[in-house]
Amino acid sequence: MSEARWTRYLRFIRRDVAADVDEELEFHIAMREQRNLALGMSPGSARADAVERFGDVDGVRKRLVNHDARRQTSRDRREYIADCLQDVRFGWRSLRRAPAFATAAILTLALGIGANAAIFSAVEAIVLRPLPYSRPDELVSVGTGSSGEFVALRERVRSFESMAAFVTQTHPFDDGDEAVRLEGAAITTNLLATLGVKPLLGRAFTEEEGVLGNNTTLLLSYGLWQRRFGGSHDVIGRRILLEGVPHTIVGVMPPSFQFPDKEAQYWQPYAFNPANVGFTWAVGDKRIIARIAGGVTLAQADRELRAVWPTLRKLNPLWEPGPDYRLDASVRPLQDSVVGSARTLLWILFGCVLLVLLIGCVNVANLLLARATARERELAVRAALGGGRGRLIRQLVTESLLLSGIGSVLGVALAYVALRWFVTLMPAGVPRTHEITLNGTVLGFTAAVAIVAGILFGIIPALRATTVARSAVGTAGRRATAGVAHHRIAGMLVAAEVALAVLLSVASVLLVRSFSALRNVEPGFEATTVIAARVSPPGERYRDPARITSFYSGLLDKVRATPGVRSAAAVDKLPMAQSIWGAAVRVEGQFEDGKHPLPDIGHFQAVTPGYFETMGIRLLRGRAFSDADRGDQPPVAVISQSVARHFWPNDDAVGKRIGYAWDSPWMTVIGVVADTKQDSLRDTLSTSMYVPWQQRSRMSGNEMWLVARAAGEPTSLAGVLRRLVQEADRSVPISDVRTMEMVLADSVQKARFTTLLVSAFACAALILGAVGIYGVMSYLVAQRAQEMGIRMALGASVRDVMGLVVSRGARLAATGAAVGVVAAFIATRALSSLLYGVGARDPLTFVAVPLLFLIVAVAASSAPAWRATRVDPVRALRAD
Amino acid sequence: MERDSNDLLQGTLAILILKTLLPGPAHGYAIARWVEDTTGDVLRIEEGSLYPALRRLEDRGWVTSDWGVSENNRRARFYTLTAAGRKHLRNEATVWLKYSQAVTRVLRAAPAIA
Numbered sequence: 001m002s003e004a005r006w007t008r009y010l011r012f013i014r015r016d017v018a019a020d021v022d023e024e025l026e027f028h029i030a031m032r033e034q035r036n037l038a039l040g041m042s043p044g045s046a047r048a049d050a051v052e053r054f055g056d057v058d059g060v061r062k063r064l065v066n067h068d069a070r071r072q073t074s075r076d077r078r079e080y081i082a083d084c085l086q087d088v089r090f091g092w093r094s095l096r097r098a099p100a101f102a103t104a105a106i107l108t109l110a111l112g113i114g115a116n117a118a119i120f121s122a123v124e125a126i127v128l129r130p131l132p133y134s135r136p137d138e139l140v141s142v143g144t145g146s147s148g149e150f151v152a153l154r155e156r157v158r159s160f161e162s163m164a165a166f167v168t169q170t171h172p173f174d175d176g177d178e179a180v181r182l183e184g185a186a187i188t189t190n191l192l193a194t195l196g197v198k199p200l201l202g203r204a205f206t207e208e209e210g211v212l213g214n215n216t217t218l219l220l221s222y223g224l225w226q227r228r229f230g231g232s233h234d235v236i237g238r239r240i241l242l243e244g245v246p247h248t249i250v251g252v253m254p255p256s257f258q259f260p261d262k263e264a265q266y267w268q269p270y271a272f273n274p275a276n277v278g279f280t281w282a283v284g285d286k287r288i289i290a291r292i293a294g295g296v297t298l299a300q301a302d303r304e305l306r307a308v309w310p311t312l313r314k315l316n317p318l319w320e321p322g323p324d325y326r327l328d329a330s331v332r333p334l335q336d337s338v339v340g341s342a343r344t345l346l347w348i349l350f351g352c353v354l355l356v357l358l359i360g361c362v363n364v365a366n367l368l369l370a371r372a373t374a375r376e377r378e379l380a381v382r383a384a385l386g387g388g389r390g391r392l393i394r395q396l397v398t399e400s401l402l403l404s405g406i407g408s409v410l411g412v413a414l415a416y417v418a419l420r421w422f423v424t425l426m427p428a429g430v431p432r433t434h435e436i437t438l439n440g441t442v443l444g445f446t447a448a449v450a451i452v453a454g455i456l457f458g459i460i461p462a463l464r465a466t467t468v469a470r471s472a473v474g475t476a477g478r479r480a481t482a483g484v485a486h487h488r489i490a491g492m493l494v495a496a497e498v499a500l501a502v503l504l505s506v507a508s509v510l511l512v513r514s515f516s517a518l519r520n521v522e523p524g525f526e527a528t529t530v531i532a533a534r535v536s537p538p539g540e541r542y543r544d545p546a547r548i549t550s551f552y553s554g555l556l557d558k559v560r561a562t563p564g565v566r567s568a569a570a571v572d573k574l575p576m577a578q579s580i581w582g583a584a585v586r587v588e589g590q591f592e593d594g595k596h597p598l599p600d601i602g603h604f605q606a607v608t609p610g611y612f613e614t615m616g617i618r619l620l621r622g623r624a625f626s627d628a629d630r631g632d633q634p635p636v637a638v639i640s641q642s643v644a645r646h647f648w649p650n651d652d653a654v655g656k657r658i659g660y661a662w663d664s665p666w667m668t669v670i671g672v673v674a675d676t677k678q679d680s681l682r683d684t685l686s687t688s689m690y691v692p693w694q695q696r697s698r699m700s701g702n703e704m705w706l707v708a709r710a711a712g713e714p715t716s717l718a719g720v721l722r723r724l725v726q727e728a729d730r731s732v733p734i735s736d737v738r739t740m741e742m743v744l745a746d747s748v749q750k751a752r753f754t755t756l757l758v759s760a761f762a763c764a765a766l767i768l769g770a771v772g773i774y775g776v777m778s779y780l781v782a783q784r785a786q787e788m789g790i791r792m793a794l795g796a797s798v799r800d801v802m803g804l805v806v807s808r809g810a811r812l813a814a815t816g817a818a819v820g821v822v823a824a825f826i827a828t829r830a831l832s833s834l835l836y837g838v839g840a841r842d843p844l845t846f847v848a849v850p851l852l853f854l855i856v857a858v859a860a861s862s863a864p865a866w867r868a869t870r871v872d873p874v875r876a877l878r879a880d
Numbered sequence: 881m882e883r884d885s886n887d888l889l890q891g892t893l894a895i896l897i898l899k900t901l902l903p904g905p906a907h908g909y910a911i912a913r914w915v916e917d918t919t920g921d922v923l924r925i926e927e928g929s930l931y932p933a934l935r936r937l938e939d940r941g942w943v944t945s946d947w948g949v950s951e952n953n954r955r956a957r958f959y960t961l962t963a964a965g966r967k968h969l970r971n972e973a974t975v976w977l978k979y980s981q982a983v984t985r986v987l988r989a990a991p992a993i994a
Binding site for chain 1: 908909912913929932939947954955956957
């Protein structure tokens, strides 16, 4: 007790430590001097004697100052901690006295903070955390090109320490037990060294393995090793069949190595084959990465690449690229290219959860305000007893920090649970999802959010409450005094809340509208009742074209003979399921002067007869393929409508000749079909060229997709397709057996994910906003019960009183909505890359959402309004 | 002689100060005067050493200090004996008295020292 009084006393006189020491010593010497004078010494010698008796004045002074300063510091610290603990204890007690308030506030905060922790952990793992390679900041993405371009660049560009390339691929894989199709990548032999990654087991590829014929070695992913080989160490040196060709396993990669994405299960050396000019120069699908040399900046490397790459124009032996060839070359951090469009998506989601948390904070601030008014007497008494304003504010802010602290602990628990679900929900294209964890960074972020939130929602009510407390000391807390200012602040908070909720809802409605627009896009084919399956005969076993032809012909005959199948066909690349590449083409009689770049066709597909019929793609002119279009017959092609219109705008395309850019025979156009969306429903222009499957180039590989149109429900055919393929040849894997409806749905998975999450957040915002309005209007009605009673007593009708309350609520909502609309007008531009078929400033949305909020505001304030009309005038007048 | 008594003082300064504070709070000068008066200048302490000693006693919780007003109306720092200090003084004094009595008995025993 003496300690407490002592410290409080000290606070008021907290003086300079040195001054205190000086005063104490000076007192001593002065007293001695006085006594010496009284004993009859001369003034001069009295002082000198006093000092002499004292001894080493300066030395003692220094020791004392040091000592006291140290003691002061530790006392301050102890006192501060003691105060904090006292505040926390007090806050805890006062929260326990108001369990309903505390529960509401904590739950609101737990949800808000938990959602933030979950989304932030994704942002942290995917966007912020450096890639798991050595010195990741030196790694860059150089772009996509052909292997010819890659080799030429590697010889010329000086800014890079090393350059590597890779291409994703998929192959049938057979370990003797079961044939499956695996995703993997062919990587240049220096790729692992460029990234600075070593195998967990075994060795990396050697340079010799980059030569065609030597590239029959494999690295396994950790997952594949565990799944198919039980994590056994003697897997090194084992031979397995890839494309039917024996490959030797030389190593296993660590689990963290998921390159270029989590689908990759194996890696194979990329073999250069300069002899195959067409393959070397025409297939520009190699993704090139590099490590920047020491001392070179990204900007320098970028400048060099921009200067060098366009000069490779002359090297292309196949065609003369246009003058704008590779002018857009650029060097980007590898992380940017890995994260890609997921970055925008994640930041948008993060922005949304932050908004939800802000709205939650506003609600809690409102609750605190209402509570502060209820606690006015207590605070007034505390103020009167000498608790300074700063101390009171600190007490109240501690209370709100306590709320946000408990809320964040609960929130982290929630995030922990939600994260598993959230990760499985993530669209397939989002990289690095396996790295998402609630790690130290996320916890630190959550703690920071909790503190900022606690101060944010605590400080205004605390300032407000303490002002009232001071002014109310005299009047001992008559409620009327606090009313007006409180209502203004509460009103402002609610308006802010509505503004934030409107902003979120506008974003959500835009996404929902564009999602539904996307789902209503006509893909150009009839997806209903079509089922597809990916069939991957191993290349070695089916090297002979006759064998592959008879395999598919036999298979298709059996599928067609299955009851319930209307028609069946096969295509080498299924729309919406994988990227379908195209390339430059020659057109007879056009672009032949060598001055113009050859035009591109977006997609090449090889199809069996019956494909257009099975997929429901309309034949507009000419004929479709027939069994007569065999490999030994004159080459023919079917083109889509846009291609026909582009090359022969005033002429019939049928009968004209078209060819690949590389050296190949002309193909005669025999038919024109409708355009179809091939890569995604968002495709704006979709140009396609189809060739008969028996005339396709050997580059396409053996893989085809079976497509079958069912008479009824197509899912029932899945088992049949599996069985038929198994029966035809057990070494042929069948995978991705899905209806076209499912394929279409998966193609908009990202849009669905975004829409779902943002809508969930918007719903939360809407509910929180409604609760906020309801809370404030209820409080306002309770505060003004007296006034309402008097109004009713003076003859105001129920309608008048209800109108008074409801119009106040509506006014608040209208103000907030107006601000929110302006904010949304600016902010939704960030969404534009995600929108489809609806503008970022879609007028309907910008009118409907604020209207919705007005309706919600009226609804939320009508219950309190109705209560206002039930006020008994007599009791209201007696109340205070 | 003087050096010896100073060594003696170093060891016992704490007890002297605590004893001085037994009747009531006092400031540093008063403590110095009381020691000087009571011991009749036998134990001449260097007054400056009093203050670090007081700080040490404070750190150990045997005295507390507080600013107050002196007899001649000046601001002065007053030192007060705490309960712990009182107990310590009692223990130390008992030990000291027993010790000095024993030494005295030995010295008084025959044969007399000159």
